[in-house]
Amino acid sequence: MNIDEEVKAFSSELIELRRNFHSHPEIGFKEFRTSGIIADYLESLGMEVRKNIAGTGVSALLKGHEEGARVLLRSDMDALPVREETGLDFASENEGVMHACGHDGHMAMLLVAAKILSSHTDRIKGSIQFVFQPNEEEAGAEKMIEDGLFEDGLPDGALGIHLWSPLPTGTIGINAGPIMAASHYFYITVKGKGGHAGIPHKAVDPVDTAAKIVEDMQHLQTRELDALEEPTVIMFTGIHGGSAPTVVPSEVELMGSIRFLHDREEFLHRRFEETVSHICSMTGTDHDLKIVTGNRLLSNHPELTELVLAQAENTVGRENISGNMRMMVGEDFAEFSRRIDSAFYFVGTGNREKGTDISHHHPHFNIDEDSLATGVKMHVRTALAFLDKKASER
Numbered sequence: 001m002n003i004d005e006e007v008k009a010f011s012s013e014l015i016e017l018r019r020n021f022h023s024h025p026e027i028g029f030k031e032f033r034t035s036g037i038i039a040d041y042l043e044s045l046g047m048e049v050r051k052n053i054a055g056t057g058v059s060a061l062l063k064g065h066e067e068g069a070r071v072l073l074r075s076d077m078d079a080l081p082v083r084e085e086t087g088l089d090f091a092s093e094n095e096g097v098m099h100a101c102g103h104d105g106h107m108a109m110l111l112v113a114a115k116i117l118s119s120h121t122d123r124i125k126g127s128i129q130f131v132f133q134p135n136e137e138e139a140g141a142e143k144m145i146e147d148g149l150f151e152d153g154l155p156d157g158a159l160g161i162h163l164w165s166p167l168p169t170g171t172i173g174i175n176a177g178p179i180m181a182a183s184h185y186f187y188i189t190v191k192g193k194g195g196h197a198g199i200p201h202k203a204v205d206p207v208d209t210a211a212k213i214v215e216d217m218q219h220l221q222t223r224e225l226d227a228l229e230e231p232t233v234i235m236f237t238g239i240h241g242g243s244a245p246t247v248v249p250s251e252v253e254l255m256g257s258i259r260f261l262h263d264r265e266e267f268l269h270r271r272f273e274e275t276v277s278h279i280c281s282m283t284g285t286d287h288d289l290k291i292v293t294g295n296r297l298l299s300n301h302p303e304l305t306e307l308v309l310a311q312a313e314n315t316v317g318r319e320n321i322s323g324n325m326r327m328m329v330g331e332d333f334a335e336f337s338r339r340i341d342s343a344f345y346f347v348g349t350g351n352r353e354k355g356t357d358i359s360h361h362h363p364h365f366n367i368d369e370d371s372l373a374t375g376v377k378m379h380v381r382t383a384l385a386f387l388d389k390k391a392s393e394r
Helices: 003-009 011-023 032-044 103-118 140-146 206-223 265-283 302-316 369-393
Strands: 048-053 057-063 066-076 125-133 157-168 177-180 182-191 232-240 251-260 286-295 298-300 342-350
Touching: 003 011, 003 103, 003 369, 011 032, 011 103, 011 369, 032 048, 032 057, 032 103, 032 125, 057 103, 057 140, 066 103, 066 369, 103 125, 103 157, 103 369, 125 140, 125 369, 157 302, 157 369, 182 206, 182 265, 206 232, 206 251, 206 265, 251 265, 265 286, 298 302, 298 342, 302 342, 302 369, 342 369
Parallel strands: 066 125, 066 157, 157 342
Antiparallel strands: 048 057, 057 125, 177 298, 182 251, 182 286, 232 251
């Protein structure tokens, strides 16, 4: 089995699939066209396919000639509510919706990997579960799990890839342990007493209280947590209140995110709530506070990380591997890694000459299609290596 040559033979189909998905992006839980194409493709390969998991999710099982472990390979499907400005010939045909994060490439890579693997069931010592997940941007994995994705039991391992524009094409990035942050979102309403801006002592000013909350919250992330061992970023991303320069408003709303690369979630929530409550008590205001979990901490299993590193070296060479990828961006694959030994890693797609080094979620975001082949090779190699390893341990 010459993986490089087989991937090369499907290069045109790989790009065609990616461009098809890119031209017809669909937002989370509305990936109806997308999931239909995926399900038909997998059924044509002779796999057992389950559709409509959490609405639009798809799962397919490829059984090898030997009984053994099961490994999960995952791709996300959803696009973003972004108006595309790339000018590509195959740009989005859905106004205001764009594949601005690389999920179009993720789907193409996993489908072609499935096609290659389906023609080599004699090499598969167990089974491979291909999962195409809706709404990665907000809790799609959890919804699939709740809707019975693992009704036949948990896989023995899970692997996921993200194309990454900050990494140059031809490179792969991974590290063991925490790699992508937990991201929790907060919403605060500070309730005061409205009044005249010229008679502020007759009012209870929620604007002043909001300012104190923003300022004092910095103490939590810089004075109460170890910046190296407990990286935490608290960001206020919105402050809304007031209607005129002469009026003290009765309410001010704040929102933002708490992102962290450690497991002290309970401490962070408690101290955040205590800080808000104390400041409001001190200023005579009331408040409502809601903290919502967006993504949980994504942490890579050490042994699976080593397995990915070995296959990355076979694919791009040791000199093209980055071993420090920790970041404050969240990733829904964390719902799999919480339950299953997992590894999540990055395939570089940044190429300045092609304009593919632009930040994810940007209207000009694009991927270097030369990077797609790397992702396919890694899916095939890591799946086979995992199952071979499990077979050798039996």
